[in-house]
Amino acid sequence: MRVTIAGAGAVGRSIAGELITNGHRVMLIERDIAAYEPASVEAAEWVLADACELSSLEEAGMQLCDVVVAATGDDKVNLVVSLLAKTEFAVRRVVARVNDPANEWLFTENWGVDVAVSTPRILAAMVEEAVSVGELVQLMTLRGGQAELVETTLAPDTPLAGRPIRELALPPEVALVTVLRANRVLVPGPDDTLRPGDELLFVTSAGMQPRIRSALRLPETVLPATE
Template identity: 35%
Template sequence: MYIVVVGGGKVGYYLTRELLDAGHEVVLLEKDPRRAAQIADEVGSIVLTLDGCEGKHLAEAGINRAAVVAAVTGDDEDNLVVCQMAKHHFAVPRTIARVNNPKYEDLFRHLGVDEIISPTRMILAAVEQDIPVHELLHLAALEGGELQVLEAQIQEGSPAVGRQPREIDLPDGCSLFILVRDEVAQAIRPDTIFQVGDKVIAITRTECEAALRQELIGEPLPEPPA
């Protein structure tokens, strides 16, 4: 598979090395001559000292026959420009962009980038694994961020304890669909009765998160006196 990588920072360098080790045909574009020379000393002549934001340079790199273009510079705007040209001017089947600012993710999706890699979002997801149980855990975003897949843990004092789904006043645009109890996932049925320790997976519109939290988790319990 022929792959064009734009950006010779640490991400682009290691990505190129891994792709070469996997047997792919790769070309790396890096506009900084010193950095390009450093990488070329290690991986050879596949490194081109070119600015991937310019169409003529992408053409010089053989983008017309590329199956994938990965824009992984440290600049979100540059990555978007590269993917836009690759997709709309050179008809590259698959574009991948590194996005550092999560606020740009919806824009990238709207403009047709096939896959978005957000280091910030990945780190945030890892951190959220250790958030207090009285918070909602964000698992995924759907429909360009309009819908959220969330996990809520039922705890002591939750208004959902002992109730069935029909007894919970869910906001419009919200659905409960998976219950995890004793590490076993099961569908939420009309006769399901929520218990302390249950984890509930829900899909909700972003603006309904606060109402969902109130119904499933309620307010956090006060800390016991010292």
């Protein structure tokens, strides 16, 4: 897979290193000469250019990329890069970094964003996930807010203890994808039974949280991580 990363700061370089380790081809675009350090990620292709300029992206070959990651420290730049990648180069997957949670509402498909990643929101969600038992926590949004990754840990007194997963009245728009039990990662089957302490991960269409809570018999309190 060929990936372009706009922004070669600490975040961009870290992403590039991980992707290269996993066997992907990476191009880093950086406009600030002070941050242009090819020796820091030698296996990446480096381009000194402004990722907000269409001509620079054309010359760099963004049209050949499978994924674009807008990872600069400026939300305005990340939005412009995302929009150009999707509308001008038809990039299949665009991931954008959100620096200020107040701007998160802008990072949608209207700006070409498939996945918005807000570090403050994710960290807050991880804190909530760690301390919240018997609550529904939204970990992140996908597809520009059209889908969500949500989690809950079954309380010790859950009424679902011992019940098979097939008895959960989940709507078709909700998929239980993983059950984390102690040190095990389980791919849930319809006849698997639930236990107190199980951590359930769901991928769901937006707006399904009330129906998930009803199916899991959870209280009305919700801990949203991305609002």
